[in-house]
Amino acid sequence: MIEFTSWDIVRNLLLAARWTVLLSLAAFIGGGIVGLIVLFFRIAKNKWSRRIASGYIALFQGTPLLMQLFLMFFGLPMLGLRIEPWTAAALGLTFFASAYLAEIWRSGVAALPLGQWDAGASLGLHYLQELRLIILPQAFSITRAPTVGFLVQLIKSTALTSIIGFEELVRTSNAINNATFEPFKVYGLVALIFFIMCFPLTQYARRLEKQAAAR
Amino acid sequence: MAFAWLPGALGDIAHGAATTILLIAVTTLAGTLLSILGAAGRRNGPALLKRAIACYVEVMRNTPFLVQLFFIFFGLPSLGIRLDPILAAMLAMTLNMAAYTIEIVGAGLDAVPGGQTEAALALGLRPRQVFVKIVLPQALKIIYPALTSQVVIMMLESAVVSQIAVRELTYEADMLQARTFRSFETYFVVTLVYLALSMALRRLLVSGGRRALGAGVS
Numbered sequence: 001m002i003e004f005t006s007w008d009i010v011r012n013l014l015l016a017a018r019w020t021v022l023l024s025l026a027a028f029i030g031g032g033i034v035g036l037i038v039l040f041f042r043i044a045k046n047k048w049s050r051r052i053a054s055g056y057i058a059l060f061q062g063t064p065l066l067m068q069l070f071l072m073f074f075g076l077p078m079l080g081l082r083i084e085p086w087t088a089a090a091l092g093l094t095f096f097a098s099a100y101l102a103e104i105w106r107s108g109v110a111a112l113p114l115g116q117w118d119a120g121a122s123l124g125l126h127y128l129q130e131l132r133l134i135i136l137p138q139a140f141s142i143t144r145a146p147t148v149g150f151l152v153q154l155i156k157s158t159a160l161t162s163i164i165g166f167e168e169l170v171r172t173s174n175a176i177n178n179a180t181f182e183p184f185k186v187y188g189l190v191a192l193i194f195f196i197m198c199f200p201l202t203q204y205a206r207r208l209e210k211q212a213a214a215r
Numbered sequence: 216m217a218f219a220w221l222p223g224a225l226g227d228i229a230h231g232a233a234t235t236i237l238l239i240a241v242t243t244l245a246g247t248l249l250s251i252l253g254a255a256g257r258r259n260g261p262a263l264l265k266r267a268i269a270c271y272v273e274v275m276r277n278t279p280f281l282v283q284l285f286f287i288f289f290g291l292p293s294l295g296i297r298l299d300p301i302l303a304a305m306l307a308m309t310l311n312m313a314a315y316t317i318e319i320v321g322a323g324l325d326a327v328p329g330g331q332t333e334a335a336l337a338l339g340l341r342p343r344q345v346f347v348k349i350v351l352p353q354a355l356k357i358i359y360p361a362l363t364s365q366v367v368i369m370m371l372e373s374a375v376v377s378q379i380a381v382r383e384l385t386y387e388a389d390m391l392q393a394r395t396f397r398s399f400e401t402y403f404v405v406t407l408v409y410l411a412l413s414m415a416l417r418r419l420l421v422s423g424g425r426r427a428l429g430a431g432v433s
Contacts, residue, residue: 062414063409063410064374064385065371066375066377066385067374067385067388067402067406067409070388070398071402071403074399074402075399075402075403156278156279158279159282160279160281160375170279170281173282174285182293183286183293184286184290184293187282187286187289187290188290191274191286194278194279194282198278199273202277
């Protein structure tokens, strides 16, 4: 039997944490792009496009992420796509993130005075220019704190991808735990690593919130 | 897509959904109570308690629920605390939810104007009465929508406790798909059940809140 020293445990966990970070980044960037598209539909002038977008958001906010991941993992192969845990995890988290980010940014758009739209129109800008030059920059800037807050939630959510077999921090810790029988130490360390990743972001979000309140 | 297995599975799905509802009911009650104590302690307790509560909130909010659950279920036995899966799940869910609701309840307590406390004290109420009868009801009314969202989020998060073999909705889905080999259809149906549960739970909480806390609760 292989003996695990504490250093072995920490080293293996840190190596696995790379995948947690990578998956979080991929899901955040992917979710941002898809979320932007959902946002366009959500704030469009067409009633049906708004309804479809709010249905999309309600669907992802009203079902467990674990179920969404299972549906990705078992559903995409039915469409004839070969799927690995990594693709299922990244895609699942991307759609999950897109729904939340779209809703956060929509709240930013809704918070802007209507005069901003009128001013844009009176300067002769068309709809897309108004969005790109006037509305979205302001909406992003006032929703920066909840966006960072959601990133923390997303990092924590990557833990669930261990269940569909993606080899990240939690899955590695399960394997190490099965070999060492030291759950207290192993899961304690995993919690610590997640804390180190999330806490600075939480503090940053809090600072942004204070700045926004002071303004 | 094939759903021939569904009629025979309805009993299991209903049983799982009932366990999920039990879990969230216990968590909501225990979590809200704990967070009221926590928020009050964080404002009026001794300095050490204040710091302990602040640490607790930060640790819980910055680590994944799944890891907290594994820590409680697999880690605590090495300290001699051995829990049933369902008890471990209830404990983990309550502790997790309280960390979020302590902040929410605290915000509500801060939002009640200080004049309310002064007026109640001037009427001769004891400090505890002031808190329970004057400040807390007003605070709960203010934060009720945020509390409702947190309960729904926790209900969705409870899917994770299937991983320690609590026989709730997701666990039943895992068992069903292992039996029927219809993974996608099984999870699809169960996802719809979750969607219905979360919508019903939200509606129930809003109408219950209107009755208990009066009009103006959304």
